[in-house]
Each structure stands twice: as structure tokens, then as C-alpha cells.
Amino acid sequence: MKNRFDAIVVGAGPAGSSAALTMARAGLDVALLERGTFPGEKNMFGGVLHRLTALEDVFPEFWDQAPWERHIVKKNLTFMTQGSSFSVSFDNEAADRPPYNGYTIFRPKFDNWLALQAVKAGATLLTRSTVDNVILEGGKIAGVRLLRDDAELRAPVVIAADGVLSFTAAKAGLRQGKFKPDNQGVCIKALIDMPKAVIDDRFGLVREQGASNEIVGNTAGVRGGTFLYTNYDSLSLGMVLELGSMIKSDKTPYDLLNNLIEQPQVAKLLRGGKLLEYSAHLVPKGGYDMLPQLVGDGIMVAGDAAALCIVTGLNLEGINLASQSGVLAGKAAIAAHQRRDFSKASLSSYQRMLEDSYVLKDLKMYRRTPQMLHNDRIYSQYPDLVCSVMDEIYRIDGQPKETMTKLLLRKVKEKVGLKNVLADVYSGWRAL
Amino acid sequence: MKINLDEIFDYTSFQVDRDPHIKLDETVCQKCDQRACTTCCPAACYTWDDENQKMTFVHDGCLECGTCYVVCQKDAFTRWRYPRGGYGVAFRMT
Numbered sequence: 001m002k003n004r005f006d007a008i009v010v011g012a013g014p015a016g017s018s019a020a021l022t023m024a025r026a027g028l029d030v031a032l033l034e035r036g037t038f039p040g041e042k043n044m045f046g047g048v049l050h051r052l053t054a055l056e057d058v059f060p061e062f063w064d065q066a067p068w069e070r071h072i073v074k075k076n077l078t079f080m081t082q083g084s085s086f087s088v089s090f091d092n093e094a095a096d097r098p099p100y101n102g103y104t105i106f107r108p109k110f111d112n113w114l115a116l117q118a119v120k121a122g123a124t125l126l127t128r129s130t131v132d133n134v135i136l137e138g139g140k141i142a143g144v145r146l147l148r149d150d151a152e153l154r155a156p157v158v159i160a161a162d163g164v165l166s167f168t169a170a171k172a173g174l175r176q177g178k179f180k181p182d183n184q185g186v187c188i189k190a191l192i193d194m195p196k197a198v199i200d201d202r203f204g205l206v207r208e209q210g211a212s213n214e215i216v217g218n219t220a221g222v223r224g225g226t227f228l229y230t231n232y233d234s235l236s237l238g239m240v241l242e243l244g245s246m247i248k249s250d251k252t253p254y255d256l257l258n259n260l261i262e263q264p265q266v267a268k269l270l271r272g273g274k275l276l277e278y279s280a281h282l283v284p285k286g287g288y289d290m291l292p293q294l295v296g297d298g299i300m301v302a303g304d305a306a307a308l309c310i311v312t313g314l315n316l317e318g319i320n321l322a323s324q325s326g327v328l329a330g331k332a333a334i335a336a337h338q339r340r341d342f343s344k345a346s347l348s349s350y351q352r353m354l355e356d357s358y359v360l361k362d363l364k365m366y367r368r369t370p371q372m373l374h375n376d377r378i379y380s381q382y383p384d385l386v387c388s389v390m391d392e393i394y395r396i397d398g399q400p401k402e403t404m405t406k407l408l409l410r411k412v413k414e415k416v417g418l419k420n421v422l423a424d425v426y427s428g429w430r431a432l
Numbered sequence: 433m434k435i436n437l438d439e440i441f442d443y444t445s446f447q448v449d450r451d452p453h454i455k456l457d458e459t460v461c462q463k464c465d466q467r468a469c470t471t472c473c474p475a476a477c478y479t480w481d482d483e484n485q486k487m488t489f490v491h492d493g494c495l496e497c498g499t500c501y502v503v504c505q506k507d508a509f510t511r512w513r514y515p516r517g518g519y520g521v522a523f524r525m526t
Contacts, residue, residue: 037447037518042496044526106525128517147516165498167513179502186499188474190435191526234525243503247468254435254474261433275433278444279526280474280497 001151005031005124007333008144008155010131010168012039015303015322015329016161017114018054022330024121025058028337031153032115032123033144035130040111043163044279046187046316047229047236048072048212049105054324056099058117067113068103069231070210071095074203077314079383080217080226085265086386087213096209104210104231126153131162134171140297140342141172156342157333158299161326164282166292166305174301175292182244182374183286185224185311188253189238190261192273196233202269203230214314217383218263219256222249223376225313226260228269234276235269237261240283240311245376253280283318285311287370288363294354295347300329310362312369312432313378321359328353372431375424377416385415437476440493449519452491453511454500460508461487468503495521 007023009016012034020032036042052062059065073095078087095101119125132147135154143154160168164184169175203211215226224241239257246253260266284290284307291308294301302308303322310317332350336342354360389411393404402410412421461467462485469478475493478500480486501512514520 035514035517037522041522042514042520044523108523108525130514130517132513147513165501181502184498184502186472186474186497189526190433192433236526243472243499246472247466247503250471252471252474252476254437254476258434261435270433273433275435275443277524277526278435278440278495279521279523280495280499282498282502 002124003151003153005029005153005155006337007031007157007159008153009033009159009161010144011160011162011303011305012115012125013043013111013161013163013303013322014114014319015305015326016159017111017118018323018326019159019161019302019330020118020123021058021114021121022327023333024118024123026334028334030118030123031155032118032125033129033131034115034125034127037127038108038112039115039125039127040108043107043111044187044189044281045107045318046189046227046238046240047104047231048102048316049110050102050317050320051099052320052323054320054327061098063098063100067109068105070104070205070208071100072102072104072212073209074205074211076211076213078213078215079386080215080263080265081384081387082218083264084387084391086390102212104229104236106231131168134158134168134299141299144168156298157336157347159326159329159333160299160301160305161303161322162305164284164304166301169292169301169305172296172299174294174296174299180244180286180290181247182242183284183290183370184243185240185283185285186243186246186253186280187238187240187283188257188280189236189278190257190275191277192235192237192270193276194233194235194273198272199230199233199235205230208232216313217379218260219379220249220251220259221376221380222246222251222256223374223379228266235273237270240285240316242285283311284309285370288367289370291363294351295344297344298342300332300347300350302326302329308359308363310366311373312366313373324357324359325354328357366431368431372427375427377420377424381416385411388415437493440475444495445522445524446493447519447522448492449515451516453513453515453520454489454491454494454509455511456487456489456508457510458487460506464506464508466505468505469500472499472503474499
């Protein structure tokens with residue numbers, strides 16, 4: 001097996017394949033390592049891929065080439081209790097034509113396609129290759145050692161795109177200490193079989209239009225949220241649950257998901273559906289303050305490995321940030337080859353390009369959001385407040401009505417407390 | 433429809449490696465007062481037997497999500513790595 005390359009990319013997910021594609025197109029000899037039998041085999045996420053602006057130079061008609069399920073035209077936000085739900089729905093005609101704003105995708109298909117584009121550009125894809133350690137020479141990273149026949153691969157630059165736990169970044173000394181459970185969410189997901197015509201009818205869709213629904217509440221007080229996305233002929237129903245909060249709860253992730261499946265409004269949408277697959281993965285949701293060092297001598301970190309993820313409750317961004325960071329890491333590696341300098345100082349152009357891009361700008365802007373989302377009231381008291389106000393507004397029971405102001409004040413005092421609401425509105429405003 | 437983890441092998445595919453990718457020093461778990469792994473693991477790989485004061489970990493249905501690695505407060509792992517290439521969970525659609 002050939003073991004010397006111009007660059008090694010650990011992980012053939014969206015960050016790694018974007019990096020490999022960028023470098024291979026510039027003529028570098030790239031090894032793209034994947035621990036699965038094919039790229040995407042080990043990868044899961046909620047299900048909505050946002051527009052990938054980073055790859056639009058390479059694939060101007062991305063939507064005609066990439067394998068996707070449906071394009072999202074309808075975004076719903078729901079506040080839910082055990083028996084009721086209040087939804088806001090935004091159905092947007094502008095999102096019904098290319099460039100589409102987002103798609104539902106399957107990772108085993110999409111990641112495989114993206115890695116194949118890197119291979120077509122000249123990258124060498126090595127599957128079944130789990131990285132066991134980095135090779136350190138003279139204080140700089142000189143390659144990686146595989147968990148297979150003690151094989152060593154060498155390159156002057158390594159890009160760690162090996163996902164949320166990134167042992168490659170840790171072994172290179174770029175991430176120290178333990179992960180904080182408050183900064184990680186576990187995403188669990190049930191893929192549910194349903195005929196296309198049934199999905200179209202239930203969600204009010206035609207052609208390849210898709211809907212996404214983010215649900216707050218009904219998580220037994222655990223900090224987290226639920227998502228329900230439409231694929232072509234299946235649904236993705238899942239939750240992201242913060243581990244710090246899960247540790248304190250006696251509930252299991254699958255108990256919470258089963259409880260949600262039985263919620264009457266959810267049950268109606270799922271009726272007749274059959275479970276096809278169950279999956280889980282961590283989400284680095286701590287935002288800007290949990291970022292590891294992004295650059296070292298001979299190494300850069302991209303995607304989830306670098307915790308480049310934005311969880312605001314309204315948007316869950318990850319793959320778009322991963323792909324953008326992969327492209328930028330690739331560009332930095334190309335520039336380093338031109339300079340023949342792979343030191344930390346030389347590779348720091350990656351950090352600067354990230355800071356100039358929307359990736360770190362957005363992460364900085366949403367820096368306070370993770371702390372704001374640590375507020376337990378969001379996950380039980382507020383959904384309860386919203387649904388209970390709606391219940392009284394619509395209820396006709398022979399009693400004289402209160403004014404709206406009186407009703408709201410009474411409910412706020414009863415469910416959350418006036419002081420709490422004022423404090424939460426202030427911190428929410430600052431965080432979003 | 434319900435998630436029943438006893439049937440996980442009916443809906444999610446695995447190529448189980450005989451050599452586990454995660455190993456545990458169970459004596460550490462005996463001293464743990466939290467054992468968050470038993471409730472946080474989405475595949476129920478960890479079970480605590482209160483009567484015999486024994487932790488059991490089975491790696492066969494591990495989804496490789498990383499939850500146990502983050503929630504364990506006692507550093508009970510003597511090995512925590514991803515399976516050898518080609519082994520472990522294999523998602524088909526998801």
C-alpha cells in the first residue's frame with residue numbers, strides 16, 4: 001500500500017470530503033480515510049442539510065447532482081405539552097425553486113456521493129481505516145497510524161475531520177481535558193416508513209416539497225428538542241437531548257422518544273408508519289466557547305471535530321459549517337504546499353479564513369445562545385404557558401371572558417412568574 | 433409503533449467485532465454513585481445489577497454515538513475507541 005501523500009484527511013464526512021475535494025482539484029495527492037466500509041455508513045444527523053454555499057463554486061447546480069430526498073419549503077415551530085400543541089408554520093414559495101435553501105438527505109447516500117466527487121478529482125479513498133494515533137516527529141504531526149496491521153501513512157499536513165469526539169485532535173494535543181456534558185447533546189432518531197402520497201397529504205406538500213418541524217416541550221423537563229422531517233417516502237423523527245440534563249434525569253432517550261411517539265398530535269402524523277432504522281450520535285452544541293485549538297504544527301481541525309455547530313433551537317447548523325471549514329482547511333493546505341511550510345504559523349491562514357467567513361462570525365454571534373438554552377423553563381413551563389393561553393382563548397364555556405392583558409398576566413404569573421419572564425425575554429433577546 | 437431496543441438488530445445493522453472497542457473497569461462502576469451511562473446510553477448497552485452490585489456492558493448493539501464517553505464521571509474506561517475498520521454499526525438510510 002502506498003503510504004506517502006501530500007495531505008491526509010481523517011474522516012470522509014462533509015468536512016473531510018470537502019477538504020479532500022478542494023486539495024485534489026488543486027493537484028495535491030490526498031489520502032481520504034474512512035473507518036466505515038463506505039463513506040456515510042457511520043454518520044447520522046437530524047436530517048436537514050442547509051444550502052452548501054461552500055461547494056457552489058464546484059457544483060453550481062448542486063441540486064441536480066447531489067442525492068437528496070425533498071427540498072424544504074415549509075418550516076414549522078411547535079410548542080407542545082403532553083396533550084396539546086401550538087404551531088407556527090412558514091410556507092415559502094421562494095424556497096420552492098433553486099438554489100434551494102435546504103434539503104432532507106440520507107447520510108449514507110449523501111456522504112458517499114460527496115466522497116466520490118473527491119475521488120473523481122483524484123483523491124485516494126481508503127475505507128475500513130480507523131486512525132489509532134498521530135505520528136509525531138520533531139514536535140510536528142507527520143502522519144497517522146491506522147488500527148490495522150500497524151499501517152502508517154505519512155504526509156506533511158493532516159486534516160482532522162473525524163467527528164465530534166475527534167481523537168485525532170486530542171492525540172495531537174489540540175483538545176485538552178474532558179468534554180463537558182452540558183456542551184454535548186445526544187441526537188437519537190427513528191426513521192419511519194411512509195408512502196409518499198400519505199406524507200404529501202398529511203403535511204400539505206406536492207412534488208418533492210418537504211417540511212421540517214422543530215418541537216419544543218414534552219421532554220419530561222429534559223433540556224432538548226424534537227424534530228420531525230419529511231424524506232421522499234419516510235419520516236425522520238428524533239430528539240436532541242443535552243447530556244448534562246440527561247444525567248440528572250432518570251429518563252432514557254428512547255423513553256422520551258416513545259413518549260413523544262404516543263403524544264396524540266404526533267401519533268396522528270405517524271399513524272401507519274413502520275420503524276425502518278434507529279440511530280444515535282453526539283452533537284457538539286456548546287458553541288464558540290467549546291472550540292478546540294484549530295491549528296497545530298502539521299495539523300488542522302475541521303467540522304464537528306472542531307465543534308463547528310450552531311444550535312439555536314430554530315436552526316441546527318452543522319454540515320454547512322463542516323463543508324465550509326473543510327474547503328478552507330484545504331485551501332490553507334494548498335497555500336502551505338506552495339510555501340513548503342507546514343508549521344502552525346503557516347497553517348494559521350486556515351484560522352484567519354474561518355474568522356473572515358460566516359462560520360466563526362456566526363459562532364461568535366451566537367456565543368451566548370448555549371447558556372440561554374440552559375434555562376430549564378424553556379422546555380416545560382413555556383410550552384405549557386403557550387398551550388394553556390391558547391386553550392383559554394378558544395374555550396367557550398359559558399363564563400364571561402377576561403381581557404387579553406388580564407388573561408396573559410394571570411397565566412404568566414401562574415405558569416412561569418413575571419420576573420422570570422422578563423429575565424428570559426432579556427437573555428433571549430441578547431442571545432439570538 | 434414504538435422503539436423496542438430488544439429488537440434493535442431487526443432495524444439497525446451491525447458487523448460485530450469479537451474484540452470490543454470499549455472496555456470497562458467494572459470495579460470503578462461499583463464505586464460510582466451516578467451511573468449515568470445506564471440511563472443515557474441510547475442503545476441500553478449498560479445495565480446495573482443492584483442485587484449483585486455489578487455493571488454489565490455489551491458492545492454488540494453500540495451505535496458509536498459517544499454518549500458514555502462524555503457522561504462517565506469516573507473515567508471507568510480502560511479502552512474507548514471506534515471499532516476497527518469495517519466493524520460496528522452500519523447505517524443504511526438514516
